[in-house]
Amino acid sequence: MINPIFDIENWKEIFATLSRNKTRTFLTAFGIFWGTAMLAMLLGGAGGLKALMTKQFDGFATNTAFVWGNQTSMPYKGFKKGLYWNLDTEDLERVAKVKGVKAATGTMSHWGMTTTYGRQRSSSVMMGVTPLYVDFLHPIIVEGRFINDSDENSARKVCVLGKRVASTLFGAESPLGKNISVGGIYYKVVGVCEARSEININGNLSESVVIPLSTMRKAFNYGNIIGLMMLIAEDGYDFKDLEEPIKHAIRQHHPIHPDDTKAIEYMNISEMFKMINNLFLGISLLAGFVGFGTLLAGIIGVGNIMWVIVKERTTEIGIRRALGAKPRDIIVQILSEGVVLTLIAGIAGICFAAGILGCVNYMMTMQGSPAGFQISFSMAVAITAVFAVLGTAAGIIPAVKAMRIKPIEAINDK
Numbered sequence: 546m547i548n549p550i551f552d553i554e555n556w557k558e559i560f561a562t563l564s565r566n567k568t569r570t571f572l573t574a575f576g577i578f579w580g581t582a583m584l585a586m587l588l589g590g591a592g593g594l595k596a597l598m599t600k601q602f603d604g605f606a607t608n609t610a611f612v613w614g615n616q617t618s619m620p621y622k623g624f625k626k627g628l629y630w631n632l633d634t635e636d637l638e639r640v641a642k643v644k645g646v647k648a649a650t651g652t653m654s655h656w657g658m659t660t661t662y663g664r665q666r667s668s669s670v671m672m673g674v675t676p677l678y679v680d681f682l683h684p685i686i687v688e689g690r691f692i693n694d695s696d697e698n699s700a701r702k703v704c705v706l707g708k709r710v711a712s713t714l715f716g717a718e719s720p721l722g723k724n725i726s727v728g729g730i731y732y733k734v735v736g737v738c739e740a741r742s743e744i745n746i747n748g749n750l751s752e753s754v755v756i757p758l759s760t761m762r763k764a765f766n767y768g769n770i771i772g773l774m775m776l777i778a779e780d781g782y783d784f785k786d787l788e789e790p791i792k793h794a795i796r797q798h799h800p801i802h803p804d805d806t807k808a809i810e811y812m813n814i815s816e817m818f819k820m821i822n823n824l825f826l827g828i829s830l831l832a833g834f835v836g837f838g839t840l841l842a843g844i845i846g847v848g849n850i851m852w853v854i855v856k857e858r859t860t861e862i863g864i865r866r867a868l869g870a871k872p873r874d875i876i877v878q879i880l881s882e883g884v885v886l887t888l889i890a891g892i893a894g895i896c897f898a899a900g901i902l903g904c905v906n907y908m909m910t911m912q913g914s915p916a917g918f919q920i921s922f923s924m925a926v927a928i929t930a931v932f933a934v935l936g937t938a939a940g941i942i943p944a945v946k947a948m949r950i951k952p953i954e955a956i957n958d959k
Contacts, residue, residue: 594825630800632770634771645786646779650675650681651775662714672747676696687739688720688721688737696757697757721734888933905918
């Protein structure tokens with residue numbers, strides 16, 4: 546006897562049975578289709594939203610923390626509360642020695658500076674940084690180079706222009722080797738850069754004029770003051786655990802009360818990344834739960850229609866049993882009908898979801914923010930496999946019922 550799985554006549558019968566009541570079959574298939582599409586769109590959409598969010602941190606060191614000074618909120622050592630104080634290079638040296646801190650550097654900024662080249666003018670932010678700055682923000686070097694150790698150690702009057710500033714001052718002309726004026730002081734352009742991410746640290750890099758930190762301190766008579774301290778932790782260390790040792794190292798050099806929690810501002814970027822990852826993990830789980838719930842409703846519909854089909858075909862199944870059909874043949878016949886309905890509707894739902902996600906991704910790309918709103922091939926295969934399993938499971942009870950039908954009872958059924 547031919548295996549029902551490979552029997553063409555058997556497949557013709559499956560489709561004939563499903564098409565016997567088109568409205569019922571369509572509504573059941575639509576439930577599977579919509580559940581599949583919802584699951585795929587929710588999972589793909591959650592992935593796209595996460596990619597869109599994390600793109601803003603692209604090129605940014607994740608295990609990072611920032612420290613800056615604020616007014617004291619408590620009197621200490623004869624000083625009243627409300628004292629203004631500043632971080633300095635000695636703080637950098639102390640914090641760099643804290644176990645778990647891999648790198649520490651400082652930066653300063655001046656907003657509203659006017660940068661000129663000939664008759665061209667551009668409003669910009671002047672940033673003083675050290676060569677370690679690239680380990681934190683990973684800027685894109687469009688042309689030339691960034692600030693190096695020799696520039697910092699010699700306090701050279703060199704600068705790196707943000708891409709927008711360079712475009713305003715020089716147009717399509719290369720600015721390398723040219724001298725620009727910022728606040729009446731001339732600097733030689735050694736490079737052009739732009740921000741890789743949308744995070745701004747003490748100013749938008751693309752709209753800045755970047756000079757060595759040592760040069761900026763001399764130009765503005767800052768002495769050893771720094772505006773912002775940037776830190777990177779060693780592997781295996783978390784800035785959540787390093788916060789108190791770092792603050793303790795800073796307090797030793799300034800009149801800050803040990804219990805003053807507002808004098809030292811501390812931003813743990815690594816903790817923010819963890820929060821974002823946990824947020825999108827929750828979103829993905831919720832999306833999967835909602836989508837799977839919708840899908841389950843459709844699968845229940847498949848079970849119902851299989852049950853009705855078995856009831857309608859009781860006499861037919863009894864005759865088959867009387868003619869020698871094996872129980873396995875009856876089970877395969879009933880299960881095949883459920884699996885076929887599930888797979889066809891499920892694959893159609895995945896294709897529909899992929900098309901919707903593709904349209905959304907295309908619109909985001911046209912706006913300059915491609916985010917990857919899509920489902921991967923492996924995810925589509927996994928969803929299809931789940932559908933096949935659930936579709937089979939939905940037909941098990943009706944199939945077992947059909948197998949247990951006794952020929953004589955089925956023939957006499959009305």
